[in-house]
Amino acid sequence: MPTIVLGRLLPANPDLNIEVIVDYGLTDIVAEGFDAGIRMGEQVAKDMIAVRVGPDLRMAVVGSPAYFQRHPKPKSPHDLTRHNCITIRLPTHGGIFAWEFEKKGQELKVRVEGQLVFNNIALRLGAALEGLGLAYMPEDLVRTNVQAGTLVHVLQDWCPSFPGYHLYYPSRRQSSPAFTLLRDALRYRD
Structure with missing residues (x-):
């Protein structure tokens, strides 16, 4: 997930107020009266x-070394149906999220199952580190664990990148100077 640094805006602009609401739902920003969403x-x-406010992202299927001592590493996404997968329930997907894969133009969604279902990314990461199953996580969030050897990344060739985070707002909206300042500060630069 991108890190949003608001310190560049607030000390220099004491009249600028920013309200941040974190929600996994697909909120209608116009109906709810928000200026923008991400x-x-x-x-x-x-x-x-x-x-665009962040780089392209990529997902990773990870498990702990202890988990892989008890279970073989999956060689294809179909193998995940024989694993204990740590799943996520998102309101944006109408239930348990199906893990999405692609290789050589072939897209595949796998409905995995497991003993644990969370609606929080930190809990999924913790469960994977404890060896309780495989997790489908943003690669940038598990990179340090993979490099440290506390998690093992599998099915890498099935996990392509996809468009990252974007600030969005209605096309009919007249931008205030404060909103323009926020938009320009958040704009992703390679």
């Missing part, structure tokens, strides 16, 4: 203006 690029409605 979503994955593929989730932004076509009638919105989208500004």
Whole structure:
């Protein structure tokens, strides 16, 4: 997930107030009266203006070395149906999230099962580190654990990158100077 640094805006602009609401739902920002929202690029409605605020992302299937001492590493996404997978329930997907894969143009969604279901990324990471199953996590969030050897990344060739986070807002919206300042500060630069 991108790190949003608001310190560049607030000390220099004491009249600028920012309210941040974190929600896994696909909130209608117009109906709710918000100026803007942040979503994955593929989730932004076509009638919105989208500004990239983070790099492309990639998912990773990870498990602990202890888990892999008891279970063979999956060689394809279909093998996941024989594993204890740590799943996530997201309101944006209408239930348990199906893990998404792609290789050589072949897209595949796998409905995995397991003993644990969370709606929180930190709990999934903790369960994977404890050896309780395999987790499907943003690669940047598990990179340090993989490098340290506390997690093992599998199925790497099935996990392509996808559009990262975008700030989005209605196209009919007249931008205030404060909103323009926020948008420009959050804009992703390679």
